[in-house]
Amino acid sequence: MDLYSFFNSSTSYRVRIALVLKGLNIAYHGVNIRVGEQRDAGYIANINASASVPAIVDGDFRLAQSLAIIDWLDVTHPEPRLIPVEPVLRARVLEFANAIACDIHPVNNLRILKYLTDVLKVTPEQKDAWYKHWIAEGMGTVERLLAQRSVAQVGPWAFGAEPTLADICLVPQIANALRMDCDLSAFPRALAVFQHAKQHPAFDAAQPDRQPDYVQ
Incomplete structure (x- = not known):
């Protein structure tokens, strides 16, 4: 593969x-x-x-x-299993993952940022404000979804005792937000999941600086 x-x-x-x-x-x-x-x-x-x-x-x-x-x-x-089978948990995990994959990531990925600077000619300060605005908007949703979990769904991971697609989407998004110097202090639940995930070997091995094409 x-x-x-x-x-x-x-x-x-x-x-x-x-x-x-x-x-x-x-x-x-x-x-x-x-x-x-x-x-x-x-x-x-x-x-x-x-x-x-x-x-x-x-x-x-x-x-x-x-x-x-x-x-x-x-x-x-x-x-x-990364996308749960049980219908309610599956729905919650997909809701959470899509809040990141559809609402946060698309407006802040590299091609959008390059269009802002190369075509629309925004200043670096305006680009930075754009990025941080959409991070704050999206992470607010993420934090509310974590706050609304049922008792059975609360755990060290986003939804329980094992990692799911929710965590797989959350960790890279937070990593990028931190790299872009975003203030995430208003999202303690999300940060707790992120810190827990960082200790897991799979999440550690997948980090950007562990990849063959990594450059500073």
Whole structure:
């Protein structure tokens, strides 16, 4: 199985966590999205039609989009389960994951930030304000969802005693927010999950600075 990833991509980070949790061996291929390698015609034609990372190639099968990849991994390699089967818990985990993957990440990813600076010509201060605004908005939702968990769902992880897709989405998002110097002190529940996850070997192994294509 081949993984096409960029070390500092939070979506790639999600998939790396899932792969390590499931104990799957992969061949790692770095795609430098800072210099536009994801827009190479061969990459788009043969690996990822969306011109992005991550992508998985397994024989003749190719798949992009981190949530789709993780769902596919859950079907093809079901242990440990990352998207719960029980309907209510499944719904809560997906609600939480999508609050990050659909509401926070899309407005703050690299191509949006580059458009703000390169095309709209916003100042560095305006770009920084944009990023921090959407982090605060989105993390407010995340913190409220954690506060609304049932007693049975509360644990060291976002939803109970084991990591799920919720944690896989949360950890890279917080890591990026901290890297961008966002103040997350208003979100203690989310930070507690993040600190717990950092101690887990799979989450540690998937960190950006542990990847072959890492550069400072």
